[in-house]
Amino acid sequence: MTTYTDKGPKLDSANYLGFDHVKFWVGNAKQAASYYCTRLGFKHIGYQGLETGSRDIVSHAVRQGSITFVFQSPLNPNDKLMSDHQSTHGDGVKDVAFTVDDARSLWNNAIQRGGKSIKEPWEEKDENGVVVMATVGTYGDTVHTFVERTNYHGAFLPNFKSTTFEDPLEVTLKPTHLLYLDHVVGNQPDLEMEQICEMYEKIFNFHRFWSVDDKQIHTEYSSLRSVVMADYDERIKMPINEPAIGRKKSQIQEFVEYYGSAGVQHMALRTNELELKPGFEPGPTSLVQFCIAFGSRSGSFGIITSVTNLRSRGLEFLTIPATYYDDLRSRLSTSNVKILEDIDLLQKLHILIDYDEEGYLLQPLQDRPTLFIEIIQRHNHQGFGAGNFKALFEAIERDQDARGNLF
Numbered sequence: 001m002t003t004y005t006d007k008g009p010k011l012d013s014a015n016y017l018g019f020d021h022v023k024f025w026v027g028n029a030k031q032a033a034s035y036y037c038t039r040l041g042f043k044h045i046g047y048q049g050l051e052t053g054s055r056d057i058v059s060h061a062v063r064q065g066s067i068t069f070v071f072q073s074p075l076n077p078n079d080k081l082m083s084d085h086q087s088t089h090g091d092g093v094k095d096v097a098f099t100v101d102d103a104r105s106l107w108n109n110a111i112q113r114g115g116k117s118i119k120e121p122w123e124e125k126d127e128n129g130v131v132v133m134a135t136v137g138t139y140g141d142t143v144h145t146f147v148e149r150t151n152y153h154g155a156f157l158p159n160f161k162s163t164t165f166e167d168p169l170e171v172t173l174k175p176t177h178l179l180y181l182d183h184v185v186g187n188q189p190d191l192e193m194e195q196i197c198e199m200y201e202k203i204f205n206f207h208r209f210w211s212v213d214d215k216q217i218h219t220e221y222s223s224l225r226s227v228v229m230a231d232y233d234e235r236i237k238m239p240i241n242e243p244a245i246g247r248k249k250s251q252i253q254e255f256v257e258y259y260g261s262a263g264v265q266h267m268a269l270r271t272n273e274l275e276l277k278p279g280f281e282p283g284p285t286s287l288v289q290f291c292i293a294f295g296s297r298s299g300s301f302g303i304i305t306s307v308t309n310l311r312s313r314g315l316e317f318l319t320i321p322a323t324y325y326d327d328l329r330s331r332l333s334t335s336n337v338k339i340l341e342d343i344d345l346l347q348k349l350h351i352l353i354d355y356d357e358e359g360y361l362l363q364p365l366q367d368r369p370t371l372f373i374e375i376i377q378r379h380n381h382q383g384f385g386a387g388n389f390k391a392l393f394e395a396i397e398r399d400q401d402a403r404g405n406l407f
């Protein structure tokens with residue numbers, strides 16, 4: 001495992017401010033948006049389609065905390081670009097958009113350094129102001145749109161019709177408390193990781209933040225390499241993975257085969273940390289029960305509440321064996337680290353714990369074994385779950401085997 005200190009030069013003219021939104025190209029945008037609302041607890045916030053004058057593409061925007069997803073589908077027959085994308089990739093992430101303070105300048109920088117222009121800078125306006133955007137290609141058919149919204153005060157983007165429909169199901173379901181997009185991971189074909197990392201350095205002015213190689217990350221059957229790329233201020237983290245040769249097919253290779261190219265493999269959605277009332281000294285099990293029952297008193301909800309409520313909405317998660325928790329208990333008994341949560345409850349919910357960082361992976365969210373979502377809680381820890389990789393990858397491999405793809 002390597003951590004890096006050299007952030008490279010800071011551009012004096014333009015900064016990344018964070019993830020703006022993630023745009024999916026899917027077969028049926030309305031239904032996909034509805035799934036993310038009922039199963040994951042997002043709220044529908046905006047729409048563009050025939051009724052709003054968008055004649056070719058329909059868009060449904062959903063939001064939870066600061067996480068915004070947009071689902072798009074073509075409206076007309078023979079939309080070659082979108083239908084080719086659909087037949088190659090199935091439903092997937094098309095655009096990981098970044099909020100920036102100067103879209104034109106970042107686009108100019110990227111293009112001058114050899115970046116692929118997908119769309120030159122353009123403006124969109126409505127009564128709430130103006131947004132400047134520009135789009136540059138990244139791995140596979142995936143793109144990054146720079147979104148400059150300093151002069152915009154609307155809920156999302158110009159010319160999205162705000163949602164007035166109140167979903168009657170929503171009030172019957174428990175809130176899932178997802179707050180931020182923590183990282184967005186791109187899988188690359190074999191031996192393409194390094195050139196993609198160099199592209200992030202050169203075209204997007206990102207730097208290497210953290211990495212692991214196949215000697216550190218492997219199971220009995222497979223292995224992978226991963227480098228986390230980040231912008232200068234480390235608000236945006238884009239891990240890049242590639243398969244490494246093992247005895248059986250890597251899960252990264254399985255992704256690339258089913259997605260048809262490099263693409264977004266997973267997005268990690270962050271929950272709050274548990275914040276305890278000062279002076280509150282609970283016993284080891286009452287702590288978690290307190291937080292679930294009275295979370296609003298402590299002002300926040302953590303991963304236990306999120307995963308409990310996501311499960312109650314019918315979401316399925318990876319299965320982690322009891323041996324993982326037995327091993328964790330014995331490691332913790334000789335460590336200074338104290339886990340605030342009740343390990344029995346973490347075990348019941350199949351949550352993985354890398355000291356100070358807790359994560360959880362959902363299985364694929366569409367029929368192809370491509371995109372999945374990770375739920376993560378961090379306690380002052382900016383790492384990636386290196387301590388969990390083996391248990392995690394073995395759990396992923398059991399599912400891969402059930403799909404007939406571990407050979």
Ligand SMILES: O=C(O)C(=O)Cc1ccc(O)cc1
Nearest residue numbers: 241251252268374384385386
């Ligand atoms: O640590 C993290 O954030 C992870 O997401 C772990 C991970 C890394 C690579 C994979 O193919 C699947 C999961």
Ligand SMILES: [Fe+2]
Nearest residue numbers: 183185268374
């Ligand atoms: Fe992750």
